[in-house]
Amino acid sequence: MTKEDFRKILNLEEFIDIIKVETGDEKTKCIHIKSSRKKARCPECNNFSKKIHDYLKPSKITYLKNSEEETYLIVYKRRFECKYCKKTFTEDLGISSPKNKISHKTKQLILKLCMDRDRTLTAIAKETNTSVSVVRKTFLEATNNYPDNMETVPEVISFDETSTYTQEGLYSFVLNDPIHKITLDILPTRKKDYLIDYFLKVKNRKSVKVVICDLYRPYYEVVKICFPKAIFVADPFHYIKYVTKGLDDVRIRLVHKYDDNKRSKEYIMFKNRTNKSLLLKSFNETKAELKIKQERQEKYDKGLIKQKPYDKFNDYWYGTIKIKKNNRFVEIYRIDRLQEVLNMNSELLEAYNLKEEFLRITTHVKYKDAKRQLKEWVKQCYDSKIPEMVEAANTINNWINEIVNSFKDERYSNGFTEANNNTITKIVDRAYGYKNFKFFRLRTLVILHKSYSGGSRKNIENGQKHKNQFF
Template sequence: SHHNVSVNTVERQLEGLEDTFKPNRRWLPATIAFDDFKSGKFAQSEMSMILMNPQNHRTIDIIQSRNSRFMRSYFLSRYSKKARWSVRIVVVDLFEPYRNLIHDLFPKAIIVADHFHVVVQAYRALQSARLKVMKEYGPNTHEYRALKRYWKLLMAKEGQLDYLHYYSRRNFNHAYLSNQDVVERLLSFSPELRAAYEYYQDLITAISQRSQELLDQLISRPNLPTTMRRVKRTLAKHRQEIIASFYTQLTNGPIEGTNNKIKVIKRTAYGFRNFFHFRIRILVSLKTSNLMIRELSKKRTRPKAKVA
């Protein structure tokens, strides 16, 4: 309104960007990653997909739905067989339906499990173990209040806990304790909680040190709490994919950061009613492969300045 530009003019400009963000049918990078994000009513599951090159953090495209049938149709119609067969590495989370899809569409690619989603499995299991112990003690007990107040210390990396500074802790009769001492007292409330905590910390160590030996020890560890048995099964099922992540050192971290940007775009726009406009708005805000290729080609074809 301030610049005397109508809504129809803005929509025409947006529609003119379609060719700029059109994926190249004959090309895909050797390494790709995809992850879902909450898009709303545009998909049946309310989840859409973002396709990215994790090595240079360039967004390739935004896919309307994460449904397996929709994804299969998208890749078969948008990319040639040669482009799909050129993909060597696919970084993805632990969502099981993606596995068969990746093997069918990218037969020469290996699957790399994302570190973040591997650790999240153990994180949630440790939270469940903590809540279970709290319920056993009851809401009016010292143990319940301590586990509720200091839960973040249980989730922190063990090596980063402060053991030098001591503070008066109200939940422990105002005793002067370091963060490490508080964690030790919390673990003394339950052997099951201690076992879950140690498993969680060992998994973090295995991921950070990229230790295949420690990962195999976690897979074969007996007598685990109920909450951690599912994590153990997940590690065993995706063992090769996790080991592949140790060698490639690739994660879905860039996509997770992009997902946060998409949330901001949705919030500032108060939502979108049209997926086409939503997709274009995201791609305009992000560094995209096709846009960068077009910009580079324009720079190369620029005539040289004449020398006087």
């Protein structure tokens, strides 16, 4: 391979001459380079100089891997003397920063790989032929100007927490813009006093109109103190979870009822995982499913897709599952299996119907009728005298005004936040946890924003995702 071939492979500038190429072993290659220019620009007065003062000792720079070979550049530099300002300076080949042993292109690759949630620092270090400390240092240098907190926030924001197990505590607090689907910030704790101190520093906090979060009393108090003009909206995902949990708790109680006879049909049916998922599954289509179905129907009508939209009733409930019967597997419709389980206990059937009624309200009822129908549902739960459903009804009744607020706009949900939490969980799991919260926060925000700039207030207000300004 000629020197010109190496220049093209390594993507070196035309003015860089390759002196020689040394191969240490099968996986290491050292390429000696120097500048072919006869003059250099003085950084002090910006004039060119041809007078060479002396030659520096060659420096070894880590470069990008080439065909899985570790590549190093042995750089020969000269020091020039400026005839105008009489200063001496070292020529710049554009390979690396002064006093830095890592090339610019290696740094760019490190920062690009740091945006990948599935790559750990160890994996990045191995891929770029560097060390974990170099990767960490490069990342922190790039995020040095990342904002520490939000000075302003949008009119609609959402709160949630995610388990991170950092040195700051078990839970981290996540602040999002659910309308434009942007993560605004991650805080080390969800404690009320800390959140109040943080949000009192927000300049436009009185212009916030809506705050969406789960049914957590400290969040409610934070909203009332820090955002006096905002309405508190309960997240549908969380309050529906209370109702489905009530149904599942009824099932669990029935399982324990037959603990003494684990061979009984009742124990086996109530314990079965497939039966559990059938019970908790919404029988009719939810808001999200209806929206997806409508979008797919429009695409199907326009001929953009060939497959018909998914029909939950026919495709799911009249789909078959395999069950073991008389020591052999047979196929049965899901709807028949569900009916068989419900017919085994009247209390379970009543709890299931209450769950379905609640889901019907959240899916089809308008804002003006929501409070009345929710109160009727709460009364039905009290009349049923099923302890688990009564407990769920108490929660719904205690937060009924905040739950009704979620009926005003279907966008008022923490769906984006829950999806983000999945990404954050994977980031934590890949690294087997983060002790340093500051580094965890920066890494997570960079991955979510796909940017090292931290985004601008203008982009967030206009609903634009952060553009990657680093590459």
